[in-house]
Amino acid sequence: MTVSETLADFLQTEALPDAVRHEAKRLILNQLKASVGGKDHPAIRILHDWATEGGGGGATVHWYGTAATPQQAAMVNGALYEVLDFHDTYIPCFMHAVSAVLPAALALAEARDLPGERLVTALALGVEAELAIATILMPSGYYRGGVPAGLTGGVGAAAACSVLAGLDKARTVHALGIAMCTAFGLYASVGSMTLSYITGATARSGLAAFELAERGFTSAITAFEGDRGMFQALCDEDRAKITPALATLGTEWRLAGQTYKVVPTETITHGPIECVLAIRPRAAGREVERMAFKVNSLVQSIADERRERFGVPNSESEATFDLRHCAAAAWLAGRFTTAETAPACYMDPAVLALRDRIDLIADPARPTFEGCSVELVFTDGSRDHHAIDHFLGTPGNRVPDEKLAALFRQYATVLPPDRCDAIIAAVWALDDKPVRALTALLRT
Template identity: 65%
Template structure:
């Protein structure tokens, strides 16, 4: 081995990881980590019949060749930890019903949590150890993302594909008790091997990007523990992660590193209460609110004022996909989601199914959803709607922070209710409540095994 380099980005991350693992994480941050765990379970429980998951689970069983150690959630498949993390990463991603860290356009938890859960199960760790590792992994991932974004995203990279493996490696390294040099190598391995292009949106491959991030993170930890090395300058080197994947100013790096532990980032996560991508939530929330005031009037058109990037994304998707031809494409079509929510009076996974995206009424209404860039909108956490009815009357709605953003925090009991709602056809009676109670008590649990048993198939 080449020796620990504390003066590098990876070295400074390791120093913070070590100090945090040995110190005290604020109770509210630990609670937020448990909320994010619950959120990912509600995001995945309704995804077990998705084609991408069926295909990936079958492939993983063949790859495993009888190896075991960790479970695929809800399906119960017993696989080696890296493969279990991979399938679970796709499960978390496929419905686009997970978390979003809006400042970096990313889904931070979906790559980290599957890896650290699989390792915690395989190595029989406690709930407290799991939450500590999860918090550290997420904070490392978000710090790296803050250095790389937004230009990494503008280049076409999936942010979680770039940084999810780094966060997963950090979490797994803490959980495994690696020494500082091994931790630095684990981070370096993950920094040198990220992947994922946003061209994959609307296809099975987008969920595979997260799957690879989760698998890559746990593999990076495993390899570093065995003595595998990586450059200590994997992030800031002339041909390192920063230069290869972003156009940001290097002056960003130091303030981000200095803010670790001073500015906790995971409370800045946005939670989704409907299963569609983040830019769609404000428009769907506005449409459903106006629907409650329609009093039987027939809608003519929707005019939304949104952040400029939303207009660009929606236009780009329409040019690529045309009308949705799959559930994945429907999920990423804002106009479809608004029309479906209005005509169905709700937005659930049923509104991205074939029966809905091929419905002539939904198609016709989606063509009357119009977007205008609003220069005063700093983010896509909000939007303004003017709904015009066929009798010439109008209704307006403005949302500055849709439900689930830090500005409109989703309550704990709402997250629990969503798990129960989406698990209703899958989980035995009372299981959703038992899972929720186990998560809230996880910090005091001597083992993660009881929780794993609850989220694995009977």
């Protein structure tokens, strides 16, 4: 069978393990946590006004409550999930797997008044299909300059929507093929508003792929592995990866390998932030002379490239993707929240000065982003050290459900406490409620 046919077969799965269903609900709550504080971000305001200008109906834009077509809602909600970089990360593929899949599926489910149980199933299966494709394409798809979720998110969105609508196998194959042929997104967008646009547009594109296939639109059935198909065009991987990556579908759930962010910034900054916040209480007022982080080699190269490209941060987005800024801001503030990527912080002379005293050292003993260490040298000559192997939120140091709910409440400052509680309860109860019981609450 072709790759699309293999995925379409997997998408016919009806019964999911309880643990997988629960993880899908956690991912939904995590995306709401990621987006609720981003409503007033300039990028979101522009995208919202542009995307909904012609009016629409059937679905709604999170937190605005704007009536929108499913494609409009998928566009803006996808950007909302991305804008604070506070979403999920699948570290093995350097990607945010849920941010394009959920907005498409949620908009379709709301428009068609579908049960929450089907949304949970569709999200889990759609993300698994997406991660299987990403596992094949990465890391060289990323090294070439692709946004991993931009390249594969449309496939996951089309897959999830096909499951929601009960599309037959033949049309599901075409939905996946259309999405494969329309993948896009360049990593040069990092640090700009364009990254949010890519996520939203990918969600909309995956939904459109499904809608066209449902109407009978066809695609190349070898869109992935065929001559000049997705595989050849987007990566430099060995074709031998394809079969084993697909063979584990439904038996080894990649969904369980997701990382949940506990601070609103990029994944590679989480270890360093956690290290400095662990040392800070015992610093007893000592001033930092230098910080030296030992990190995964890719983290060093990414951070150094951005330092050269950005110079000093000039926007919230650039501050979010600047590891040295994030570590310096966390040390001086004793925390890391959205305030630490705001102009008052990234323009603060004290933050900028400390940022210039931070060194990054590639550590061969750190195979992934999950761990790092830091040594601080203080102006009095004293030193301190801290190391972590799995920062909070990684599969090796999971965020409990209660902590995830608390993070949503912390960042949902635009909502009254009883609304926060109702949203959290609605997510956990999705198996027994219509999707509209949740989406009706997602407004300020």
